[in-house]
Amino acid sequence: MNEILNVNVLAMYFVYGLSFYTMGLAIALQYRSYSSFRMAHSLSLLAAFALLHGFSEWGSVFMPVKVPDFGDFPMWKLIALQRLLQSVSYFFLFCFGIKLVSDTRRQNFFWWLTMPTVAFLAWFLQFSRFIPLIGTDQLIEWLLHSECWSRYLLAFPAGLFTAYGLALQIREVKKINDRSVVANLYAATVAFGLFAFFSGLVVPHESVGWLSHILNAGTFRSATGLPIELFRTATALLSTISITSMLGIFDLEKQRQVTESRRLEAVYKERERFARDLHDDVIQSIYAVGLDLQTSGYLIDRDSDRASRQITTSVERLNKVIHTLRAYIKGLESKGSDQDFKDSLINLIEQFKRETGLQVSFNFPLSPGLYIQPEVDAEDWQQQLRQVIREALNNVVRHSGATMAEVDIRVEGGILKVLVKDNGRGFSSREDPGDDGFRTHLGLRNMRTRVMLLGGEFNLLSGTGKGTGISITIPLNN
Incomplete structure (x- = not known):
């Protein structure tokens, strides 16, 4: 088993880097900055960490393959670049955790930002000491030791703050009542807690302080019989799966916003x-x-x-x-049957005739088996049409000076046609209300709005001395 793991250490580094790189891409492509969840406003920092960390860990895969052909001089450059990318990635993770905590506690993020900034500057000052060592035998060893400081100063607190910050989001996320999202958030919290231990405390060398003598990659393997790379890879997979699955919270939020x-x-x-x-x-x-x-x-x-x-x-x-x-x-x-609709119109017109004394003729032939239903799904379409006819008749009394009106309703070619006309004085095209009239005359505007809601067309017909009429056509379902 140990031999298999030793042979596949580079493969574990590759999977480790690929996991975080995948997480970074998923966050960059899917997260919603306009979300109401606090976590959404910090995810860009997590994406930066994941992408940079993935690249830095891939260096452990490709350097042993590429560097020997170029000698020791390019090697220290590649190791220095890898250490720098690795530490910058930890810095972004540290900022992500700090922002989660400060946003949740509603405290000043820029004050909290001093912690990762001071930690990174302290590491960088220590890291820059490699410059006087260029050309000496101590250069490569110093660069390797700088990884230990990077893990102590940046990776360990970054993992802790991130786990704590994610734990603070659990109460808010529970409000959406989705168990899978909450479970993924719990898993992400555990994953970054493990990241703080495996990537922050288990260092590769034992020459940096007393803690490194007690807990390092060698002592960890002696105690468990397994390489630390295996646990780091498992942690990377857990964090990537949980974070990318948790991004579904934004789709749920969008669906609820649409609803x-x-x-x-x-x-x-x-x-x-x-x-x-x-x-x-x-x-x-x-x-x-x-x-x-x-x-x-x-x-x-x-x-x-x-x-x-x-x-x-x-x-x-x-x-x-x-x-x-x-x-x-x-x-x-209620929408009632077509016969009920016709009866309600008859009652409406009879009541109107009694109240106004206006003569109104009504024609609405119903064929056996005829079912009237507009294409537009409107349960109250009968009520809407009744109100249009009522308003049209009221306008006849108020404005036309007519002595007789006619209401004609029929179905022809899948179209419901309604015509309400009178024998009043009418008006010329110059007096036509047009669009302005529809805006200023509430009754006309209401009639047209009702017809439009039913997917139909509303036309006003008139001429001087020829009376006034309204024509309505509404498409019906087959």
Whole structure:
């Protein structure tokens, strides 16, 4: 077993570097800086660590293969570069852990940043002592010893702060109620805790302080029978798998944001519908009741019986308004059958005729087996269309000066066609409300909006002395 591990040490270095390089790429490509999770604002530092650390560890794979052909002079350059990349990567991991902790505790990150900065500068001052040793036999040994200081000063605290910072995120991540994400966060916390031990305390040489004599790669292998590279590789794989899997939290967050935006959009549309219904139904009814009561006031002294009947009718209409409001609030409006829809239109027109005295003809042939359903999925389409017809008839009374109106509804070629027209005075093209009219006339705007919500087209037809009409076409499902 030991022989197999000794032969494959370079392979373990390669897998170790590949693991962190994969983590860095995954974070760089997937994380969302606009996320509401605190961890998202620190992940760029973790990506920098993973990419640089992967490159630095690959140096242990390629240097033994490439360097002998060039002699000792290029070797110290490559080792120096590897040590520098390795320490810079630890610095970024240290910053990542510090930022996680400071953001969670809501403290000044720049004050906390002094710790990794001081640690890196202390290591770099020690590392730069190799310059006077260039050309001597002590150069390579000093560069190798500098790795121990890098692990003590940077890797060990970086791993601890990162594990602690990730542990602080558990409470926030639990709010999304996804066990796999929480489990991956726990695994990442454990992985970086192990990283602090295996990569921060187990150093390659025993000549740097008393701790290195007790705990180094040689004593670790003597105690366990396994090389430290195996444990570091396992830790790298665990941290990479857990971190990359945990990135799914941003997709979950995005899905929930989309769901919430759709919910808010539905609420907004419902509010708009309620406002239109209030204008087209409730307010119009209350306005008519007010006119009736005002008329009753004049009739009390002249015709008390007629005034009494009119007041009774007004009370009944107010009760209907109350019933309608309750239906809106409780969502009791139902789409009903096509025959129910036709009957409700007949009741609407009959009530309108009684209230206004206007003659209204109604034509709505229903073929046996006919099923009317607009292409646009709108459960309240019958209510929407009723309100359009109601508003159109109200406009006939208020604006046209007509004595007769006609409501014609039919289905032709998969199209629901609605025509409401009168014999009033009409208006010329110069007086056509056009788009500005739709914006300033609330009734016209509401009618067009309702039709558009059903996927249909709304057209206003008129001419001087030719009356006014509205034409509605709504595509139906087959």
